[in-house]
Amino acid sequence: MTATTSELPQAPFAKGGANEIDQAIAQKLLAEALSAGGDYADLYFEYRSSSDFSLEDQKIKNVGQGVSMGLGVRVTKGDATGYAYCEVLSMERMLKAAKTAGQIASGGGSKQAISIEEIRPVLRYQVDNSSLRLPPEHKLALLRRADVAARAASSRVVKVEASFVEQLRETLVISSTGRMVRDRQPMMRFGVHVVVEDGAKRQSGSSGGGGRKGLEYFDAESTSPEAHGREAVRVAEAMLDAREAPAGAMEVVLGAGDSGILLHEAVGHGLEADFNRKGTSNYSGQIGNMVASELCTVVDDGTVEDSRGAINVDDEGNLGRNNTLIEKGKLVGYMHDELSAKHFGVEPSGNGRRQSFHCMPLPRMTNTSLLGGEHDPKEILESVKYGVYALKFSGGQVNISNGDFVFSLTEGYLIEDGKLTAPLKGVNLIGNGPEVLRKVVMLGSDFQRSDGIWTCGKDGQSVPVGVGTPTIKISEITVGGTKA
Amino acid sequence: MSDLVKELCEVATRVAELCKKKGADDAEVLVRDGSELTAKVRLGKPELLQEAGSRAVGLRLFADLRSAVTYTSDLRPEALERWVEDAVALAKISEPDELNTLPDGGFATEMPDLDLYDPACEALQASDGLRVAIAAEEAAMAADPRITNSQGASWSRVLGGSAFANTAGFVGGVRGSYVSFSVEPVCDEPDGKKRNGSWWTGSRFLSALDSPEAVGLEAARRTVRQLGSKKIDTGDRQIIFDAEVARSLVSMVFGVANGSSFYRKSTYLLDREGSEVASKLVTIKDDPHMLRGPGSKPFDGDGLPTRQNVIIREGVLDTVLCDTYTARKLGRASTGSAGRGVGGSPGPTSSNLYLVAGTEDAEQIIASSEGALYVTSMMGFGFNSVTGDFSRGAAGFLIEDGKLGRPVSEVTISSNLDTMLKGIDRVGNDLVFRSSVSSPTLRIANMTVAGN
Structure with missing residues (x-):
């Protein structure tokens, strides 16, 4: 498969972004969060970009897209937690969220400056593989392949639905214990659902898969769109004659x-x-x-x-x-x-x-x-x-x-x-x-x-x-x- | 119209116009604004205070019979402009579907005031929530010495507003409030197993809530009565669903009696309209106009006027709930039942869905059902909508000497929803509209209980 790749979406709070969060900003927010006397605070920045595609009755039925972004601030005092979030990353809104979360504590906080160190985790998945880089046609083709295979698998198939959902979630966590960690988490999920009919009997079956992977997932014979299409039909047909269970x-x-x-x-x-x-x-x-x-x-x-x-x-x-x-x-x-x-x-x-x-x-x-x-x-x-x-x-x-x-x-x-x-x-x-x-x-x-x-x-x-x-x-x- | 709703309506209209300007033939825009305040306590101490507000906008636009659905929480004008341009581009990759257009007129023009917002909820503070939660948990803990622990008590207030506009000129908005709290006490079995039970109250109006003491006491009663629960022997029995659990059967009926399940052939009720699908005692209605109703709404997710629908009338399948798209798929008219979230396409939904009350007290039903299993909780997802096959985990009580007798757990109850609905032979009078799905106590003539 030849792919024209484009840039992956990038969170505004990432390095070089429109709302870049650096150590100075983080320190200011954490100080505000702990100002009422909390023991511990953390900041959780998240940017989530997702797309979804679905096919039904041999037609692409839905194409969708969405973005959500925000900051969650948590402050703990003993076993009690204060939590607040904001969806606009302006200093004013972020400080307000930090203050609201901090209200779980009462009294006064220490003025100690928090030193923050960025930790780089071992990578268990590769964001470069994310299907979000590829144009939508590639994903629509997967849905069509599953549909064709499912219909070809049996004349009893009366309905085929297929879906593909992909997501990239970028996170930045900064804690009052000085941890600062970034991650980019790709995710995709593919699914096929069929209904088969035999006279008055009807039954459904489905198959699906995915993970923090790119479209190379579909290269293997056992996880190809065709394999999922056929598997959904196999399950539905097998269960068509199901008898009462003990x-x-x-x-x-x-x-x-x-x-x-x-x-x-x-x-x-x-x-x-x-x-x-x-x-x-x-x-x-x-x-x-x-x-x-x-x-x-x-x-x-x-x-x-x-x-x-x-x-x-x-x-x-x-x-x-x-x-x-x-x-x-x-x-x-x-x-x-x-x-x-x-x-x-x-x-x-x-x-x-x-x-x-x-x-x-x-x-x-x-x-x-x-x-x-x-x-x-x-x-x-x-x-x-x-x-x-x-x-x-x-x-x-x-x-x-x-x-x-x-x-x-x-x-x-x-x-x-x-x-x-x-x-x-x-x-x-x-x-x-x-x-x-x-x-x-x-x-x-x-x-x-x-x-x-x-x-x-x-x-x-x-x-x-x-x-x-x-x-x-x-x-x-x-x-x-x-x-x- | 409140200032908030007015503002949301303006945003929705502006985005709809923007879509047209950017090349869409038509568009629908939903703007939602919500603020939540949550307080959780455990063993008398605050465990969580959460407070936040959020706003998001979702749209579906049409261009050359193609469509795209997108959402964002970034409402800055320049970001909205880019977002709409992306959506127009996205629509180009979908396939034409002649059914995928705005409704052919008939949009709601009158907006009945359904009394969905209680201004008294606005003034509530975190401290009010904590006080109620602490009192409710305390009442539960004090009710019985066998209560030894607690999962805590949780209180929440939600204030929300939403507006919907389309390029055919419809615009409407509503706002609503909802307050609720719940308690979950825990007690111990001699063998170390624990038993938890819970109870809750909720309403759009503060004054309609049960007292913390009443909720705590009921939670305690529901917890300790399970002590000593055991499996019972496998066999067929009468089953009584208490009013709380019976709600899930009513939800299942909606799941198999809506336009989406019909056109997708994923319901055992296909081709059964106008025929008997339940016992004569069963009438299930969907009423979006109930004053102060948790699921009430003046217009639906397509902008059409809502109306009362009877899904099952005295046992006969009467109306299958449809939004515009599923109605067109089935060659019929919408029932005004479109639901829509910010992030998705519209689909059929219920509003205030309920099984109409009978005349008997629940106690009478219990008293005349010797040997029946009285079910107070169910677990799992064992329902196949295509075949109606039903099998779920259950816990409750054996009816002995006309009363709730020994507690039962770790059993399954199985049958087929078709057989179950036809087998409903007693309907209680204890219908309460606490949430958007309601049912009185129901008895089903026979199901298989699997245990020992």
């Missing part, structure tokens, strides 16, 4: 990759340290205890190159890291933001993330994985007499306090005597985090990361995340079918 507790085998959604819900959220700081998670006070079967080692890794969950630096200016959460079944660490790290007296783990400058950071996951085991995936399936094989999911949810979690299956099969015998209607699986992880009895050697499709929601904030698992066998989990 109801009740039984053995379940989870396929490699997307099943990480189980992990994300079952343990991930419960190990975010804000809940543990407050003692409201069922993993509170459990460090050092066995919380999973010995087979389970769980990590949260912000350093996976080009992945959807990767971060060079988190939204508090701490570098992305690979953190082990559970080691051979034993709970060894939580995911921290600045506030919880201070509370527990540990190093920040690089998990302080936020949706945008409108929101304060929270401990959030990046790429959460259950590491692979020793079993041949085939052997795992063959070991099941009667159960469910779960392959694709639409999402999940957890109640942090009691640990109950669900995840919603969109492609699953009945296992009888070690063989897949029938596709099953979409169902929810429900379990209790710590209990289910103790019931992990086999792990495949086929560890795989999900393609970049997942978004995690917490307290009304969405952030992109990744998951990964091998094939997993759980000795018992409740399957929410209709066949009692």
